[in-house]
Structure formats: C-alpha cells, structure tokens
Amino acid sequence: MSTAEYALGTVTACAFAAVLFAILTSDEVRDVVTRIVTDALQIDG
Template sequence: MSTAEYAVGTVTACAFAAVLFAVLNSAEVRDTLLGIVTDALRSGG
C-alpha cells in the first residue's frame, strides 16, 4: 500500500472509533449493556 492509502485507512479507522465511542457512551446503550452484564452475573452461580 502507498502512503496515501495508509492515510485514508487511518482516517477511516479514527472516524469509526469516534462513532463507536459516541454510541457506547450514550445512556441508552450503557444501560442496556449494564443490564446484560448484571443479568449474566446474577444467573451464573
């Protein structure tokens, strides 16, 4: 790959990480994930 392709890939990866970070920090997603983990810990043992 050329340097330009690496740059485009890096920018794309950073943009994807920013979107993922925003989604995972939303209250709805956080509450859902917390509920899943809490239920799994209660049922496992």
C-alpha cells in the same frame, strides 16, 4: 500502498473508532449493558 492510501486508511479507522466510542458511551447502550450484566450475575434462590 502509497502514502495517500495509508493516510486514508488511518482517517477511516479513526472515524470508525469515534463512531463506536459515541455509540458505546451513550446512555441507552450503557443502560442495556448494565442490565445484561446485572441479570447475568443475579443468582436465583
């Protein structure tokens, strides 16, 4: 691969990471994950 292809791959990976970070740190996603973990750890009885 040429240097330009490596640069494009790096930029794409960084952009994908930024999108994932924005999604995973949003309030809605944080609330859903917290609810799932709380429900999973809750013991009935």
